[in-house]
Amino acid sequence: MRAEIYNHLEEIKQSIGLLRRHLDVDKAERRLAELNQLAESPDLWNDPAKASQVMRERTTLDAQLGAIKRFERDVDDAVTLIELGEAEEDESTVKEGENAVLGLAKEAARLQVETLLSGEADANDTYVEINSGAGGTESQDWAQMLLRMVTRWAERHKYKVELNDRNDGEEAGIKSATITVKGHNAYGWLKTESGVHRLVRISPYDSNARRHTSFASIWVYPVVDDRIEVDIKESDCRIDTYRSSGAGGQHVNTTDSAVRITHIPTGIVVACQSERSQHKNRATAWNMLRARIYEAELKKREEKANAAAASKTDIGWGHQIRSYVLQPYQLVKDLRTGVTSGTPSDVLDGDLDGFMEAALAQRIHGGGAVVEDID
Known part of the structure; x- marks a missing residue:
């Protein structure tokens, strides 16, 4: 694996680690499970204000957790693609995997900034x-x-x-x-x-x-x-x-x-x-x-x-x-x-x-x- 791509992968993994700590993934998953239960309750919409708040928090947590899991999966897929291409000496497959890594590096940087959108109305x-x-x-x-x-x-x-x-x-x-x-x-x-x-x-x-x-x-x-x-x-x-x-x-x-x-x-x-x-x-x-x-x-x-x-x-x-x-x-x-x-x-x-x-x-x-x- 080329040094440049290896360095990008390390940066992506560091970004994912920061995202996981910022979100506190274990706590977020427990809270999402609670919100999913609340969302299934037939009495939730008796209080529209509370229901709106529950659904908004649920959507936000689901999106944040989903983004982290997708990133981890996409990184694994890109690495597998590069390793497969190198094993078979298939340059086009290696290139495809490297391009995926470069795209993920940009998206990881963006997602890291987005997690900082914590203002009251952001x-x-x-x-x-x-x-x-x-x-x-x-x-x-x-x-x-x-x-x-x-x-x-x-x-x-x-x-x-x-x-x-x-x-x-x-x-x-x-x-x-x-x-x-x-x-x-x-x-x-x-x-x-x-x-x-x-x-x-x-x-x-x-x-x-x-x-x-x-x-x-x-x-x-x-x-x-x-x-x-x-x-x-x-x-x-x-x-x-x-x-x-x-x-x-x-x-x-x-x-x-x-x-x-x-x-x-x-x-x-x-x-x-x-x-x-x-x-x-x-x-x-x-x-x-x-x-x-x-x-x-x-x-x-x-x-x-x-x-x-x-x-x-x-x-x-x-x-x-x-x-x-x-x-x-x-x-x-x-x-x-x-x-x-x-x-x-x-x-x-x-x-x-x-x-x-x-x-x-x-x-x-x-x-x-x-x-x-x-x-």
Whole structure:
């Protein structure tokens, strides 16, 4: 076995050992057995709040234990493949086993970071709100590119994406949009994308083919589940109804089904127009508002909560977390961690894991942000 592959295997085994200790596998298996018993009880759903908590904990533990067992099995399979290929002097079989090891090494590193997603709401589904900055069509087109980027990332990870609200630009792109991303640790991963994103490119909307700089923001806040109580006085809110915009068939623009809620004390505004029923849109908007207020409170309690303050600043120079340069050269650089990519097309197609893992590790372990800019 080549030394490089042997070293990767040792790193993978160390990662698995750390994961097992972090999770306390024996204790987790006993707890999962208890939760499975509770889940089979016909009386469980007499208390919906408790049932929801049980099912969530069960899903989380089952996923964590399953990932560790799968890794151990896949490592054994890869080693067996390499040994079989070496015994039979079959280079293609050896290569197949080595490629499996390289893939497992990357996944082990990612899983190790994911186990550190232990924040109060990290495991929750999440809302992602995207807003264009100043600059009209240019920034609105950029906002739509970011919406696609986040959606593609979610689809790559088998998360479910639902569109809650979309406000189209006059010529192209979007002024704003809000989506819900549903899946385990959706908020934990996507919270690293909160902030201002900067694009530098030759504008397709400029007849003189000049280079333009555009800004748009991504704002991420967790879906509030039944375990979390958020008290909002209806008297503190202004509720407006209006006609939906965008694609949607004959029903669109015929009734005031879209709902916008403004929380007057904080100035937080949420909107939903995804359903034909005003009642359903109102319920979703209330959930979004609860989530926004909870997220704001959550940030206050976090020791190193500077992301929210940065996200709420002007969408423009000096506030960006990441720059995407398409011309005259190609480079994506995260200004917090220094992580770069020379293939912006891949990043814009949802290849965000490297950026997310570095930002998450920085949030967990501390360390100053990288403030160097690129032109």
